[in-house]
Amino acid sequence: MFSSRLGCSSISFRHQPLPEALRTIGGLCFEEIDLGALPGVCDHVPYVLDAAAVEQVAAAVNNSGLRVRSVNGDVGDLNAVLDEHQRAQRAEHLDMLLELTAAVGAEALVLPCGALEHEPVRSLEEDIRTVAAELAEASHRAAAAGVELWCESLHFFRLCWNTERAQRLTEALEGTGVGVVMDFSHIVASGGDPVRFVETFADRITHVHLRDATAGNINLSIGNGEADFAAGLRALERLGYTGHFSLELETRDVTHDQRPAATRAAAEYISSLL
Structure with missing residues (x-):
């Protein structure tokens, strides 16, 4: 019914407990998900992520019969200055997220591009260098866990909030193996052009998030x-993108009762373009 390359993020149904969200997504005939693990955005994965929590979440996902393309996670502000104790806590949380990523059979863990703040902690150059170093280390740990590390390198609310900053971060990540996640909504909200983004990062894009936006507003249903x-999507095809797509419909222009129908309509429209 939908393109085999199109999945649905569990963030789309973040208002539901994880087992219910998985049933909803499966009931809409999706076969693949991204798993939301973003504290304060989607609580499908507990923030206090220990071995028992990993086992519980993995069991719910694996029992659903849905494939997992990526786990969309967070380990804190990657441009923050940490003391030794904070760094150990971050490493522990990262290892648990990587363990979860492997346990659900996902291809990659996705991390963000810095703090939820456009202003750097030190200087922009230093902060981007710090974020790149943290992502490179996370990529090394991911490889040891048998998964990849991707970064949503342009996020409207974070340090790298526009195409210029995303490009600087991506250049700093050259040779680290960190993939780029493209999100239509964040590009448009920042005043950017998705086609230009594809042309700039084509050989680095490993996954694509789909949601609509206007300038400054990322929370719109596709078509609004x-x-x-x-x-x-034509640009992605033209430049050889062969990866997958995920509807990440953290939208605020429909009610929760309307959300399944809006998700189905979005999936049908995007599938017609793929």
Whole structure:
């Protein structure tokens, strides 16, 4: 019914407990998900992530019959200055997220591009260098766990909030194996052009998030904003992208009762373009 390359993030149904969200997504005939593990955004994965929590979440996901493309996680502000204790806590949380990523059979763990703040902690150059170093180390640990490390390198609310900063971060990550996650909504909200983003990062894009947006607003259902999905998807195809896509519909223009129908409509529209 939908493209085999199109999945649905559990963040789309973050208002439901994980088992219910998985049933909803499966009931809409998706076969693949991204698993949301973002404290304060999606609580499908407990923030206090110990071995028991990993086992519990993995069991729920594996029993659902849905494939997992990626785990969308967070280990704190990657441009923050940490003391020894804080660094040990971050490493422990990262290892648990990587353990979960492997346990659900996901291809990669996704981490963000810095703190939820446009202003750097020190200087922009230093902060981007720090974020890149943290991601490179996480990529090394991910490889040891048998998974990949991807970064949503342009996130409208975070340090690297526009195409210029995303490009600087991506250049700093050259040779680290960290993939780039493209998100239509964050690009459009920042005043960017999805086609330009594809042309800039084509050989680094490993996954694509789909949601609509207008300038400054990322929380719109597909069709209610200004994102040119047809042009962006054509650019991805033209430049050889062979990866997958995920509807990450953390939208605020529909009620929860309307959300399944809106998700189905979005999936049908995007599938028609793929």
